Amino acid sequence: MKKLLTIIALAFLPLLAACPSVPQLPDSKTLPPAANLALKAIVSANAALDVAYDFIGSGVRSGAIEPTQGRAWFNTLDGYKAKVKAAQDAYAAGGFDAAKAQAAGTEALIKFLHDQAIKSLQDQARKSATFYPREEREDCPCVWLLPIGA
Amino acid sequence: MDPATAELILKGITLGAQLAVAWGSAEKVATLVQGLIDKGLTLEQINDELAAHVEKSRNDADRALKDRGV
Numbered sequence: 574m575k576k577l578l579t580i581i582a583l584a585f586l587p588l589l590a591a592c593p594s595v596p597q598l599p600d601s602k603t604l605p606p607a608a609n610l611a612l613k614a615i616v617s618a619n620a621a622l623d624v625a626y627d628f629i630g631s632g633v634r635s636g637a638i639e640p641t642q643g644r645a646w647f648n649t650l651d652g653y654k655a656k657v658k659a660a661q662d663a664y665a666a667g668g669f670d671a672a673k674a675q676a677a678g679t680e681a682l683i684k685f686l687h688d689q690a691i692k693s694l695q696d697q698a699r700k701s702a703t704f705y706p707r708e709e710r711e712d713c714p715c716v717w718l719l720p721i722g723a
Numbered sequence: 724m725d726p727a728t729a730e731l732i733l734k735g736i737t738l739g740a741q742l743a744v745a746w747g748s749a750e751k752v753a754t755l756v757q758g759l760i761d762k763g764l765t766l767e768q769i770n771d772e773l774a775a776h777v778e779k780s781r782n783d784a785d786r787a788l789k790d791r792g793v
Contacts, residue, residue: 596757601766612766619773620752623780627748630784633791637741640791647784654777661774691745698738 607669614676615664618657621683625650628687637694646690653683752776 598613629647632638638646660675755776759769 596753596760598766598769599760604766609766612770616766616770616773619770619777620756622777623752623773624749626777626780626784627751628745630780630787631748632744633784633787635744637744640788640793644788644793647788654781694741695738698734698741
């Protein structure tokens with residue numbers, strides 16, 4: 574039984590290890606280097622936004638995310654979306670360095686929110702997995718699930 | 724199998740499913756971007772497509788939240 578539980582816990586680790594990042598974007602041949610970098614940062618920020626919104630949508634649908642918490646994350650993401658839009662406006666106005674800084678900074682915030690959301694789900698699952706009366710736990714011949722990705 | 728152990732296994736599977744939700748969405752966007760690159764789109768075109776996709780994901784999440792009353 575101990576072995577089985579360990580296998581179940583470990584079975585999901587490849588999902589973390591194989592977490593795909595956004596593919597390497599090609600350089601544009603027509604854009605100057607600063608514009609290229611700025612646009613790549615904007616693309617990357619948009620990709621992070623897409624992942625985070627999608628995460629909330631599918632999480633709420635599957636019941637993994639509590640709706641009120643999901644709405645709070647959604648609203649925060651909307652604020653970040655406005656920052657990405659500001660980066661795009663700066664890009665369109667030729668402020669490539671400002672656009673790059675704004676987009677890269679916002680992407681970091683989006684990823685942080687996404688990481689926090691995942692951590693929150695992990696903590697929630699861990700709490701529910703360890704909610705047993707003490708006497709039952711002492712009799713249980715199994716190991717507690719390892720905190721995956723911790 | 725005793726009920727406590729069975730429940731523990733079930734919780735382990737639930738945790739895995741929750742993580743799959745997270746990484747599943749990351750994989751989806753990576754596939755989308757790779758597809759746009761493979762089509763030979765310019766960076767501007769890739770960004771336009773991606774921005775449209777962000778709107779779609781946002782609206783989808785908004786609808787899911789509204790369906791649950793928030």
